[in-house]
Amino acid sequence: MAEIRYTTADPKGVLTGVHYMDGNHAACEGALAGGCRFTAGYPITPSSEVVERYSARIPTVGGVFIQMEDEIASSICLQGGVWAGHKAMTVTSGPGISLMMEHVGLAACLETPCVFVNVQRGGPSTGLPTLPGQADMQQCRWGSHGDYEVIALAPSTVQESFDFIIDAFNLAEIYRVPVFFQLDECVGHMTEKLVIPEADKIQVVERRYTSKPPEEYLPFKPDPDLVPELVKAGDGYRFHVTGLTHDEKGYPVINAQAQHEMCWKLVNKIDQNASKIWRYEEDEVEGAEVVVLSYGISARVALRAIEMAKERGIKVGRMRLIVVWPFPEPRVKELASQVKAIVVPELNIRGQIAREVERAVEGTCKVVRVPHAGGTVHDPEQIFDAIMEGVR
């Protein structure tokens, strides 16, 4: 692995102290602490608080916010900001994330490190602007055309909204991929305690600029971990990047061989490094009959159902995904061999993550989906019933 250069957060962006705020504001503070100095956005409920706070904070932190004419513009403007040398994000929800998909593909293809914050609401179409959903979980992985990989994180609390968006920026730098920060409306609008540490306690990954002179530098030549070194505009490299299939020089090459090399590299750089990217939390999984696997707000609602099942004497464990993509398939497979069932509550109907669990367990244990169309969270009874079905 190429050396990851950590530094501590720039104190100008860190609002050290104990706060009481919602997940959207916390995501903004986390982005500032994580070094984000460029944000392009377009208003959309339930995400707007992130850019509202950012636009108020950034003039005195040292950075820029621009409200673009639409989400398509935002999602490429931010990439101009990245190639000019900044850590950058855009923030949106349902209809906006759909519009941004072409530029998720561009970011993947140009290996532009950047963060897409998606505060999920109910869909499809305009759906439920003010109410929660978790139905963009597969879209964030597959939504743009072609073969590529992304990283996606899903916070469950306001504190995590702060903590893990810093992680999201760091992962974007390490692997040069678009990183999705998948909140849901509940986490975005829930107000709770947030502790922001001192700047020198926050680890931030520095961008890995090449030290090679321009005549030796190849913009897309990967290191052994498949991640190439970056340059920025204005440094005399006079480099070229294109959204066409390209070679190590960044020049377009329109044939099957170049396609094979580029696409496999984009996919393998995440596959090969997945074990370093996975983040999940487990509780009482040893000896459990049933494990409830969830993420975001649904993982918190499941806690009540787990309590109810425990009161009945059932041994219930818990696995909560923090990084959703790449999916921790080996660990889920391992758990499947130890339990009767894995119960997967989530705010979508088709089991967007449950499907992935089913794929991983390959029939080793029962997988009980707990679908919900969104608009509110699950009634814990529904999840309790699913647990009972799992132990039967």
Next chain:
Amino acid sequence: MSIVKNVQENPVEEFLRTDRLPHVWCSGCGIGTTVNCFARAVRKCGIPLEKLAVVSGIGCTGRVAGYLKLDSFHTTHGRAIPFATGLKLGNPELSVVVYSGDGDIAAIGGNHLINAARRNVDITVIMINNFTYAMTGGQVTPTAPLDSINTTAPYGAYEMPFNLPHLVASCGAVYVARWTAYHVVQLTKAMVEAMNKKGFSFIEIVSPCPTIFLRRNRLGDAVDELKFFKERSVIKHGADTSEVGWNETRPKEIIIGKFVDIEKPDYVEAMNVHLSNKLGEKYIWWGKKDG
């Protein structure tokens, strides 16, 4: 095998990615001519090469970025302007040029064009107008003249075309010009002026597409088209842009020249001045204070 002797270096070779030549453009296409003008303008404009970036969208003209030996970005269809906006805002010391076609800039990218002009983002947009989507085989564009034949308007176009100089001028562009691929000297000069202009500058270049547009409309070859440009063009600096529209395939008069050249604070300057007035010393000035 013949041995070519006395091969002279192309006078603009230092600005080109010669390892990518030959280019994709057809013989007689005007895009290459304009790139030659651009390279000469780059030499004259005084901007250091390492501080000049070019951004293209998709299409025949979208390939320009790939042949210029500058920091060059070949982005998505219609979105060169918002990428360029990000690049310029990210590093105000860069000079950023968008080089793309009429379909890319005016159709799919139209919303970005008008908003960038309104914001007065300090970029230069060079738009080649060949009246058609050439790379995809000649479909109708929002600049296609009335009754011109296109693959998706096989009985002739019947939508009113854009008057783009008028559009961008009305949105607030500080520099607006139109030249043709015949007017290489004036075009080169306009490119120098546009790149050195603070704010949103726009040059429409009317350019021959012999393979698709001229052939399908039986308008002759590239030389015929250049003769047409030469004979029908009338230079009217400062012309009322509402009167420069190009609506017929063969207008009686092609109005060219520098239509708009005004002074106005650009986006970054307006942001810096406004926020420092509101926030005082707390505001952290973005970019160099003198620039």
